[in-house]
Amino acid sequence: MVQYQQARFDASFAALADATRRGVLELLGRADASITELAEKFHMTLTGMKKHVGVLEQAGLVVTRKVGRVRTCKLGLRRLEEEAAWIEKHRQLWDARFDELDKVVEELKRKERADGRKKRR
Amino acid sequence: MDARREGDVASTKGRTQVERKSDRELVISRTFDAPARIVFEAWTKPELFKRWWVPKSFGMELLSCEQDVRVGGAYRLVFRHGESGSMAFHGKYLEVVLPSRLVWTNEESADGSVTTLTLEEKGGKTLLVVHERYPSKEACEANAGAADGMSESFDQLDELLVTLVSARR
Numbered sequence: 001m002v003q004y005q006q007a008r009f010d011a012s013f014a015a016l017a018d019a020t021r022r023g024v025l026e027l028l029g030r031a032d033a034s035i036t037e038l039a040e041k042f043h044m045t046l047t048g049m050k051k052h053v054g055v056l057e058q059a060g061l062v063v064t065r066k067v068g069r070v071r072t073c074k075l076g077l078r079r080l081e082e083e084a085a086w087i088e089k090h091r092q093l094w095d096a097r098f099d100e101l102d103k104v105v106e107e108l109k110r111k112e113r114a115d116g117r118k119k120r121r
Numbered sequence: 122m123d124a125r126r127e128g129d130v131a132s133t134k135g136r137t138q139v140e141r142k143s144d145r146e147l148v149i150s151r152t153f154d155a156p157a158r159i160v161f162e163a164w165t166k167p168e169l170f171k172r173w174w175v176p177k178s179f180g181m182e183l184l185s186c187e188q189d190v191r192v193g194g195a196y197r198l199v200f201r202h203g204e205s206g207s208m209a210f211h212g213k214y215l216e217v218v219l220p221s222r223l224v225w226t227n228e229e230s231a232d233g234s235v236t237t238l239t240l241e242e243k244g245g246k247t248l249l250v251v252h253e254r255y256p257s258k259e260a261c262e263a264n265a266g267a268a269d270g271m272s273e274s275f276d277q278l279d280e281l282l283v284t285l286v287s288a289r290r
Contacts, residue, residue, distance in 0.1 A: 088139075094149045094151070100177065101153070101160075105163055106155075108163060
């Protein structure tokens with residue numbers, strides 16, 4: 001898991017290290033676009049843009065879908081990852097809370113058992 | 122005996138689940154190895170509630186806690202905030218059903234949720250579910266702010282503990 005994450009980070013940083021690719025992400029943040037449209041916007045050949053999109057896709061920052069002869073690009077899982085991080089923050093808080101609650105609950109249980117023994121005597 | 126009890130605690134540890142039920146609902150659940158009445162007691166007695174609501178590891182301090190647990194009754198939690206300030210969380214109880222259900226408002230801001238706690242006992246264990254319903258999607262998402270700050274102080278404290286432990290060696 002850690003190794004997988006490390007690989008993902010490396011791929012993401014490598015993808016973001018290029019000005020054109022950062023530009024593509026910025027653009028896709030506003031609207032989906034085809035590879036042809038992206039190539040035109042950045043004054044590049046179709047092959048050149050395909051390469052850049054490939055790197056972004058590898059890093060999970062962009063997903064592409066081919067409909068007919070047009071390949072459309074949109075921002076990748078980032079939003080899902082943000083959502084997962086948001087959930088994880090809540091989970092950490094409640095998990096820490098509940099670990100403490102566990103201790104209180106165990107103490108109350110012990111007390112109840114002890115009181116029960118006293119009563120029986 | 123003690124070893125077994127510890128084993129029981131360990132088996133329910135780390136089982137906290139958080140789920141985004143909808144745009145404006147968050148559901149948190151965990152099973153506790155105790156009857157519902159005990160969990161309810163730990164939630165509704167201020168001297169007990171104070172001991173777990175703000176986890177020690179989060180480096181925040183609860184200055185006071187008042188809970189008038191009855192329908193229409195109010196609660197008020199005051200935290201230390203920054204160097205000398207304090208921050209209050211307050212609201213009132215809408216439903217109180219011993220030992221299985223508690224509903225309260227969070228009135229410190231207009232974006233506060235209505236929170237429902239349910240305790241479902243089965244075979245001596247209790248499934249605890251906290252359901253937070255926010256007035257809007259935005260309010261639900263803004264709430265991460267609080268958790269954000271807390272996990273930050275969590276990290277800070279972790280670092281501090283590492284330093285303290287290694288200094289002692």
